[in-house]
Amino acid sequence: xxxxxVALTLAASLTPAGPLxxxxxxxxxxxxxxxxxxxxxxxxxxPIDDPVREQQVLDGVRAKAVELRLDPESAARFFRAQxxxxxxxxxxxxTRWTEHPEEVPHRRPDLGTEVRPILDRLTTEILAELKDTxxxxxxxxxxxxxxxxAERSAVVHRLDRLHENALxxxxxxxxx
Numbered sequence: 001x002x003x004x005x006v007a008l009t010l011a012a013s014l015t016p017a018g019p020l021x022x023x024x025x026x027x028x029x030x031x032x033x034x035x036x037x038x039x040x041x042x043x044x045x046x047p048i049d050d051p052v053r054e055q056q057v058l059d060g061v062r063a064k065a066v067e068l069r070l071d072p073e074s075a076a077r078f079f080r081a082q083x084x085x086x087x088x089x090x091x092x093x094x095t096r097w098t099e100h101p102e103e104v105p106h107r108r109p110d111l112g113t114e115v116r117p118i119l120d121r122l123t124t125e126i127l128a129e130l131k132d133t134x135x136x137x138x139x140x141x142x143x144x145x146x147x148x149x150a151e152r153s154a155v156v157h158r159l160d161r162l163h164e165n166a167l168x169x170x171x172x173x174x175x176x
Contacts, residue, residue, distance in 0.1 A: 040109050075130055078130060140175065
């Protein structure tokens, strides 16, 4: 009965569990925003890979990390994984939409005014969580266990295989 109560509480919160749960939840949100990025770019000349924009994001992350007294290279490594996870989703959706054009979103969100503000908010929140979890996030068994618990408990978000794979990519450097 106690296990059921814990499971129901976890499901109701829609937040992955453990000390890395909040960070994982933010990574889930960022992976889900990749759908909007894909919808904004699909059928346009905007490429999935945008090295200039990616460098701008990473430079901004490094600068904000310094302000937070967080290792800028560690923060950039984590965000590089977020970017790669986002591109994984975009590529997967492009393939799906090419094979099933009826699934292409009917509305194309604007990257600059609609999508990037969400990504900017998530960047700020993720950096704060990186700071809050800094003492835990080292290459140790303890960190790996907490990361696994948080990632497995993200099932409350009902991610499909594409987004699960992207989340795994996004969380890969969490204990480094």
